[in-house]
Amino acid sequence: MDNLTNQQHKILVLDANQRSALASVRALGDLPQLTIYTADSTSQSLAGSSRYSARYLQCPSSETDPQAFLAWLTKAQASDQFSLVLPVTEITSQLILLHHEQLPDVDLPFAPLDTVMQLADKSNLLALAKKLGFATPSSQRYDSTATLDISSLTYPLVLKPCQSTLYRDGAWVKTSVKVVKSEDELRAHLARADYLKNSAFMIQAFIPGHGAGVFCLYHQSEPILFFAHTRLREKPPEGGVSVLSESAKVNPALKILTEQLMSAVNWHGVAMVEFRIAPDGTAYLMEVNTRFWGSLQLSIDAGANFPKHLVCLALNLPCEAITPYRTGQRLRWLLGDVDSLYLFLKSNRKLSSKISRLLSFFNPFSPKTKHEINRWNDLKPAIFEFKIYLKQLLGLD
Structure with a gap:
């Protein structure tokens, strides 16, 4: 990377509808060496509305259309030669890291x-x-709900998926941590959280405080x-x-x-x-x-x-x-x-x-x-x- 401090850099802030993206754009806005681009899947966005965003780019959703997003980012990087790309959500950052081989020119910090x-x-x-x-809380890991013996559990407990987002078959699934107070509540949550049937999770002791x-x-x-x-x-x-x-x-x-x-x-x-x-x-x-x-x-x-x-x-x-x-x-x-x-x-x-x-x-x-x-x-x-x-x-x- 060029060490010349007077070099002009273009950077791309992704997930521009996030408040953290707006905070980042504003925080970087007074750096004279930077030209800030923003991008998200909507026609307008929160950070893209900022006066510090030199240009807003509409892109496919990294969450609902990840392959199209990756193709878009490849073309955008080839066209604009961003010195740095800054995603602010876990989904976008992990998606880019997962496919870093097809994005060799995309630099993430x-x-x-x-x-x-x-x-x-x-x-x-x-x-x-x-x-x-x-x-750490007392924990037991399970690879799926099929291996869970509900009758052996005591309450309250915390049902915690091992990952907050899962990338499966080219699509993202969001998970959630749940404090469960009874067996009926646990059964109801397991019925709703379909992703737990084939993904790892933990049952943890609830820690008051x-x-x-x-x-x-x-x-x-x-x-x-x-x-x-x-x-x-x-x-x-x-x-x-x-x-x-x-x-x-x-x-x-x-x-x-x-x-x-x-x-x-x-x-x-x-x-x-x-x-x-x-x-x-x-x-x-x-x-x-x-x-x-x-x-x-x-x-x-x-x-x-x-x-x-x-x-x-x-x-x-x-x-x-x-x-x-x-x-x-x-x-x-x-x-x-x-x-x-x-x-x-x-x-x-x-x-x-x-x-x-x-x-x-x-x-x-x-x-x-x-x-x-x-x-x-x-x-x-x-x-x-x-x-x-x-x-x-x-x-x-």
Whole structure:
């Protein structure tokens, strides 16, 4: 790769309807050496609406039409000669890594597929964690539902597919982790989750407590950047996607565990390492997401600019020095927060809780809170998102 820092580079940010794609485009927008292209399967997109996207390309869906997507990417790379391609979803990144031989000119700032699957495959991760001496939930692996003896199980339990996405016969299947509280609930879930009939999964003990994560960037096995945040509100309210979050200090003990894990696989790229903290303080390793995360914009606002450091390192570009990021910085995904409020108010919670939640939603904006999509210097993504939201609300989509 050319070491000249004044060379102009074209990069392609894929999965442009993802909030993490928009955060990446905005984070990279002030680098004068870059021309940013964006792409997704819709005629318009969230990140493609940004003023930092020089050109938007509509492409086949990597999820529903993967072979057509690969053919499109081959032609796009030959035509535009991208210095770097940046997918932000697990499906797109794994698809490209799976077919790297037919995409020899496509450069990704990620580890090879074998390394990725050491962490992304939860049974491989569990074996590695045990080898490293990490605390892990009691688990039993099954190759299919045919080998599962339901009568021997105790509840609650966690049914965890070994992979969050499965690539079978040229198509993708999304899986889900399920906390199961009874045999009837388990049977109902197994009947719905048809993919479990012929794919590996684990039955794990349920660990009470709370979740904690460490976000990291590595470059050729070297740790570059770490970040942590606290989820303040989620959609759905009982646990899900973060709609209001706050930057926090990285827990030193969790950072040590993360470094041990990433060093063991010679990691390269970004990742989110998830732990479950039990009431006694034990940190159980749960899973690793080998991609950018939904609340990426929060780390950027706080001063931990993962996309910029990732791209600068990959392209040998000068980048600002890494300094301690700000804690207490908040990020709000407004329309996600609206959905979360609606779900909270329609639940069977106490009236006092609903009033408190309503008041917190309409609290005066804190100077430490920024809106994820709504930015005065880049308004078009917010307008695009609102139009899509309104169409879905009115059933016009």
